[in-house]
Amino acid sequence: MQNIAWIGTGVMGRSMCLHLMNKGYKLSVYNRTREKAADLIEKGAQWCDTPAQAAQGADVIFTIVGYPADVEAVILGEEGVLKTAKKGAIVVDMTTSEPSLAVKIAEEATKQGVNTLDAPVSGGDLGAQKGTLAIMCGGKPEVFESVLPLLQTFGENIKLMGADGAGQHTKMCNQILIATTMIGVVESLLYGHKAGMDMNEVIDVIGSGAAASWSINNLGRRIADGNFDPGFFIKHFVKDMGIALKEADLMNISLPGLAMAHQFYRAAMAQGLENLGTQGLYKVFESMNQPN
Structure with missing residues (x-):
């Protein structure tokens, strides 16, 4: 099983996390408010104090937070996932964010040998709970194909729309x-x-x-x-x-x-x-x- 880091366990992220855990994946999680990850921790997720700590050793790093500034902080910031992401890891940002930021993240990640996918979702809390989200992706085809089995645990209509930023x-x-x-x-x-x-x-x-x-x-x-x-x-x-x-x-x-x-x-x-x-x-x- 792949080691997965999950950043953001709010209304959507928590349910998406649970689908992965129910499939047997090992998760390290970070959320700004630890209480919102309490039930995930009880089910076996490893709590981490920073996004960088969660990303250490992970094969795939998911982020789903509130605003573009939050995306920049948890991925590119001083304690962001790119500080510790290993070469060959994949960062999948599922936040609805700015297309230009998705391109910037892809460029910065590439310098470190890390792959990215911008993959915002639609379907709301019900779609997240039922595992029927629509997921629109931007990035390299080979990166998309490698994470598709993970996306399919909580998504139903999943499509690569083009290069970096196309998902956004x-x-x-x-x-x-x-x-x-x-x-x-x-x-x-x-x-x-x-x-x-x-x-x-x-x-x-x-x-x-x-x-x-x-x-x-x-x-x-x-x-x-x-x-x-x-x-x-x-x-x-x-x-x-x-x-x-x-x-x-x-x-x-x-x-x-x-x-x-x-x-x-x-x-x-x-x-x-x-x-x-x-x-x-x-x-x-x-x-x-x-x-x-």
Whole structure:
């Protein structure tokens, strides 16, 4: 079995870790807050005090953290994984991050004889728990093929999209589509609620027709049940949309739908909803439609 280092055991990372452990892989783990890795440690994962310590001797090093600055710190920083990664090791960053940072990491890793793959995921907490994540990858074909069996323990739709950074560009396409879809989801359900309809019954019908989407059938159910717990944090979604808008500006293209969704989600942040799941956007629209 390969020795694996795992950096980041939050909402997504913890479940992904568990899938690997259940397959018998030996894991060394690091998380900024040790408590979030407690159950993994109880199941046999080796706790490490720094990303560099976790990476020492590992064949494959996974990272899934919050923001690009966090990615840079845990991979390229003073206590980052590249400080101790052995020659021939593979660093797989599964954070949704900047395509340019993925290229920078690949360049720095290559100097040390380390391989990389940028491999952001889609599917939320449910996809991580069920092992059905979509994983979009950027990097060398031979590196992708060598880690594919590991990715298949928690992913279902896994594809190499191109060279370094291509995985991140694909994830931006994913987030752009979700951003505007979520406006439709919350407006649709708010309309149904105000019309006196049962939200779940509405979803039963429209979720199987031309309006069907993952968002209405999964996050719409959570809205109907009054469940705004995070499968993916609003604050992280705002980060992702900001990256996409920045990349769009560099390509000299206009994405007005994304810009509008970004502003609505920033309004959610301003209302203190940043730690809710992305379905928390419903609360913003609900508050805009309260009687005076």
